[in-house]
Each structure stands twice: as structure tokens, then as C-alpha cells.
Amino acid sequence: MKMNNRERARCETRAAILKALAHPTRLFMIEVLAKKSYCVFELTEMVGLDVSTVSKHLSILRNAGLVNVEKKGKHVFYSLRMRCALNFLDCVEAVLREQAQDRMDAI
Amino acid sequence: MKMNNRERARCETRAAILKALAHPTRLFMIEVLAKKSYCVFELTEMVGLDVSTVSKHLSILRNAGLVNVEKKGKHVFYSLRMRCALNFLDCVEAVLREQAQDRMDAI
């Protein structure tokens, strides 16, 4: 199968979602938000980076459709929208376990 | 939960795997390799980029532990190693469907 324009577009769309997940800070927030929703300030404390940085990370997750946003007074609460993103992470875990096994085998 | 050093390291490891997937060309190859193994030359034809570029993409997938490599004569065959990477993509598909639904709702 050749990667024609249609196919390329399809892969770009999918890759965009994966890219949104593919950053340690965003991954961390996805996991935290899986438990309950938090406002930007709370997430900033947990993450330990500048508020503006965290806000930008959240906008990336938002644009990818991975989180929900809800304004309450002067706070903005984020929550995990795509629960199946967690399955992602389980699969990643499986990859890592297998990598660890390989390293054992190599000894 | 704070993102301490241990937690940061854990997220970096996981993100590294997602990063390896988060590119249209690599995503395409993952899907192609899910069906059967191919050599670099065949993949290059399908992808339509320079061989060196394809080779580098493959090395990224290899380093992430997502594909297997097998040398046969002067050819190098790649195959999908982590089948569960495909579940990843099903989940991505679900995200995309939900996004499309949102756009419908917005009308």
C-alpha cells in the first residue's frame, strides 16, 4: 500500500493526537486528571513548572480533544475526556516490560 | 500528587515510546508492518521519502522497541513487535470519532 495523499492526511491526523500525549508533563497531567479534575493552579503546583508553560501544555491537550474544560469563577478546571487514553498507557507499560525482559535476556 | 524526580523519570520513559509513534510516516509504517514484514527498500517505495529518511525513522522505532529487525542477505527486514501498538491506534480512532461528533453537535 502506497502512502498517497489521503493516507498521509489520515496518518497526520492520528499522529497529531499521539503528539499531544507524547510529552512527560502532559502524560503526567493526563494521569492525574484521570482521577479527578483540577484547575490550572493546582496542576502547576504538581508539575512544578511555570504557570504559562502548564497552560500551554493544557491547551495542547485541549486542542487534541483529550481533556474537557470547565470555567468556575476565576478558575478553569480540566478533566480527562478520553478515558481510553489510559489504555494507551497500559500498552506503553507492556512495551516497557518487554524491553526490560530483553535486557535481562541479553545478560 | 507531585511530579517528583522519580515520577518525572517514569513519565519521560513513557513519553519516549509515544514520541516514537507520534509521526505520520512512522505511524504509517507501523500499520503496514502489522500485516507483514518489509525491507527498507519496500518501505521507502511505499512512503515516498528518501531512503536515508526512512532508515532514520526505522531506527527510531527500533530504539523504542516497537519493531523487530532481521537481516537476510543484503536486505534488512522490519516487522511489528508490539502488537498492542495497534490498540493505541484504535483508541486514537475513538478520539477522532468523538471529535467529529462534537463538530456535528456544534452545528
Place this chain on the structure above:
DNA sequence: TTCATATTTGGCACAATAACCAAATGTTTA
């Protein structure tokens, strides 16, 4: 050995990311 083919690696140019600070926006409280 020499040639042809297959793949990888190095180097360069350009685009995209991610971090911070500072400034702008929006919202509640005094």
C-alpha cells in the same frame, strides 16, 4: 577482487517545541 545493490550514518538547513518572563485578559472581592 571489483561491481552493484541495500542500508546506515554524518552533515547541513529549516521547522517545530518547550521553557521562561512579561504583558494582556478575565473574574471576583474590597
Place this chain on the structure above:
DNA sequence: TAAACATTTGGTTATTGTGCCAAATATGAA
């Protein structure tokens, strides 16, 4: 309205990622 707080946006810089070409490496065939 003014001040305080929460969040977002703009700008800058450093780092990384991606693509191509050219060169290096590896393997099989003549």
C-alpha cells in the same frame, strides 16, 4: 472602581526533529 488573583498569550532563546544529499558500510554477484 481599584486591587488581587487566575489564566492565557506574545516574545525570546535553546533544543530537538525532519528532510535531503553525500559518504560510509555491508553483503552478494560477476
